[in-house]
Amino acid sequence: ARASVSLDGLDVAGLNPYLAQALRLRLAGRLSGSTEVDxxxxxxxxxxxxLELRQGALACLAAQACGDAARLVKLPARTAATFDLLQVxxxxxxxxxxxxxxxxxxxxxxxxxxxxDEQGRWMVERWLPxxxxxxxxxxxxxxxxxxDVHLGEIAVRQADLGYRDEATASPxxxxxxxLSLDLKDVSPLADRTARASPFQLSARIGAGRADPGRLVxxxxxxxxxxxxxxxxxxxxxxxxAVVPYVASALNIDIRRADTGFKGDVAFRQTAAGNDxxxxxxxxxxxxxxxx
Numbered sequence: 302a303r304a305s306v307s308l309d310g311l312d313v314a315g316l317n318p319y320l321a322q323a324l325r326l327r328l329a330g331r332l333s334g335s336t337e338v339d340x341x342x343x344x345x346x347x348x349x350x351x352l353e354l355r356q357g358a359l360a361c362l363a364a365q366a367c368g369d370a371a372r373l374v375k376l377p378a379r380t381a382a383t384f385d386l387l388q389v390x391x392x393x394x395x396x397x398x399x400x401x402x403x404x405x406x407x408x409x410x411x412x413x414x415x416x417x418d419e420q421g422r423w424m425v426e427r428w429l430p431x432x433x434x435x436x437x438x439x440x441x442x443x444x445x446x447x448x449d450v451h452l453g454e455i456a457v458r459q460a461d462l463g464y465r466d467e468a469t470a471s472p473x474x475x476x477x478x479x480l481s482l483d484l485k486d487v488s489p490l491a492d493r494t495a496r497a498s499p500f501q502l503s504a505r506i507g508a509g510r511a512d513p514g515r516l517v518x519x520x521x522x523x524x525x526x527x528x529x530x531x532x533x534x535x536x537x538x539x540x541x542a543v544v545p546y547v548a549s550a551l552n553i554d555i556r557r558a559d560t561g562f563k564g565d566v567a568f569r570q571t572a573a574g575n576d577x578x579x580x581x582x583x584x585x586x587x588x589x590x591x592x
Contacts (some may be wrong), residue, residue: 302340309333313354325428326381330357334389344397353388367414367424373463373476374412381428385410391453399448406452411460421468450490457482469545478513480504489524497521497528508542514559518566528569535562537586557589 311332320328334352338345359381361367367381376383391404416424460480466473480503487498500522507513516538520531541558544551564581 304338305335306338307335308352313357322430325362325430327360327362328357329360330354330387344395346396347392347394349389349392349394351388351390352392353386354384355386356383357385357387358383361428373465373474374414374461376412376414381424382411382413384408384412399446401448401450402453403451404453405456406454407456407458408460409458411457412462413460414463414465416464417466417468419467447492448490449488451486451488452484453486455482455484455487466545470548471545473543473545475506475508475539475542476513478505478507484522487522487524491525494523494525494528497523497530500531506538508539511539511559512537514538514561526570530567531565533562533564533566533581535560537561554591555589556591557587558585559587560585 313328313330313332317327320326332352332354335350336352337348337350339348358377360377361379361381363379367376367379386407386409388405388407388409389403390407392402394401414424458481460477460482462477462480464473464475464477482500482502484500485498486496488494498521499519501519503515503517505513505515514535514537516533516535518531518533520529522529522531537559538561539558540560541555544555544558561584562581564579564583566581567576567578569576
């Protein structure tokens with residue numbers, strides 16, 4: 302048996318009672334697209350020609366779950382993330398075989414805040430339902446094995462991200478704007494990456510009131526084990542923003558360090574440990590410190 306389903310501007314707010322079991326956020330947006338459901342194979346198979354969610358948002362049920370994004374990324378109050386468009390195209394999912402093949406995943410105009418509080422808890426932990434102290438442990442279910450997921454193309458355009466970490470001696474905060482990413486032929490759940498995936502990434506990175514710097518990179522990426530080979534070009538990147546992560550190893554108080562780099566970077570995980578190789582030209586555009 303087969304059935305075709307077409308959607309045109311469906312308000313996804315009606316899905317929130319079902320999502321509440323797994324997520325303490327409210328989903329908003331309008332869903333459109335066409336899918337085909339097939340019961341003729343063992344289990345259930347779904348084919349998606351195109352499915353898109355426009356003007357999407359994830360709103361927090363409590364203000365403290367969202368954090369303060371005002372200075373890092375433009376988000377409405379009590380909102381964890383927004384996006385202009387999330388689109389899935391040319392996808393096939395087989396539930397019985399635990400297979401998902403997605404031709405294209407596209408995200409436009411995303412805005413989100415990534416935070417960690419003073420207790421070291423990431424924002425995602427506040428988004429998940431907390432079990433009651435007297436609740437019985439959930440019964441384990443047969444997972445049936447790992448899913449085989451393949452993504453033909455991932456495209457991200459004009460994304461803005463804010464990052465704030467308050468678990469360090471002094472807070473780490475910076476903003477990533479105008480982020481674009483192209484990643485092709487990736488299987489994120491595979492035990493071992495068969496072949497590296499080509500990627501291109503560009504973004505602006507800023508901290509404080511100074512104009513943001515620019516980062517452009519591209520090359521290949523493997524996930525299991527992690528390996529990156531890329532050409533990197535960076536201009537006026539505010540390296541001082543992440544100094545709190547290494548402050549205990551420094552005998553100098555770095556107040557500002559706008560840095561640049563142009564060259565090659567290679568990183569890979571091995572059984573003997575991590576291997577990092579860098580070749581190129583580095584520069585410091587603005588350096589200020591206190592001893």
